[in-house]
Amino acid sequence: MTISSPSSGLRAGKYLFAAFAALMLLVVGSPAARAQSTGNIDLKSVEPKDIKDLVAQNKGKVVVLNFFATWCVPCHKEFPDIVKLQAKYKAQGLQVIEVSMNDVTEKDDMQKFLNETKPPFAVYIAANTEDQFYKDVDARWDTALPMTMIFDRDGKNIYFYKEARSYEQFEKDVTPLLATK
Numbered sequence: 001m002t003i004s005s006p007s008s009g010l011r012a013g014k015y016l017f018a019a020f021a022a023l024m025l026l027v028v029g030s031p032a033a034r035a036q037s038t039g040n041i042d043l044k045s046v047e048p049k050d051i052k053d054l055v056a057q058n059k060g061k062v063v064v065l066n067f068f069a070t071w072c073v074p075c076h077k078e079f080p081d082i083v084k085l086q087a088k089y090k091a092q093g094l095q096v097i098e099v100s101m102n103d104v105t106e107k108d109d110m111q112k113f114l115n116e117t118k119p120p121f122a123v124y125i126a127a128n129t130e131d132q133f134y135k136d137v138d139a140r141w142d143t144a145l146p147m148t149m150i151f152d153r154d155g156k157n158i159y160f161y162k163e164a165r166s167y168e169q170f171e172k173d174v175t176p177l178l179a180t181k
Contacts, residue, residue: 043110046099046124048136054097054124055151061095062177063151064170067126067137069101070109072145074164081167083119085174090120092178093153098123101145152177 046054055063066082068075086096100123102110107125114123126133134141140160141147150159150173159173 043100043107043123043125045104045127047127048133051097051099051124051137056155058095058097058151059155060153061093062089062153062174063155064094064096064174065099065149065151066096067099067101067145067147069145070106070113071102075146078146078164078166079117079119081165081170083117084167085170086119086121089174089178094174094178096121100125101129102126103129150174150177153180 051065055065064082064085066078068079070076082096082098086094096119098119098121100110102125104125104127110123110125131143134143138149138157138160141162144162146161146164148159148161148165149157152158158177165173
């Protein structure tokens, strides 16, 4: 039988406490944990090329690529429908990609909007709001918001809309695309 001295128990307790503290620092100190605890969501800035890469990375899925801004009234009406659409059809292969056209100086507005709407998909912010950005995304786009492009499973742009869509309109567009494998 081994008898431990009070100092060895104290030493083990110190090690256990240090290990626990290090683990908590890793968890609480991670960007994701900080974002959750403060309500901040990391908004990655994207260029038109990045957006095209995001669509390409989701080949095999039906992609709803939507551009919005917090100051856009029709966008506020449309956004909850897009959240609902993703929730209903994600398991069938739908992927929503949202890009905010807010100026990067409006990140506080974006944080508030995203904290309220709690989207179940990544939201990006445009690297800039210059006219060339819009043209580089798609030459048909003239800065109107919201703007939505819907891609089939092969990554082909099937629909292009420069106005707000309802849940029913989105559903009518995506369900036939989701039915094809």
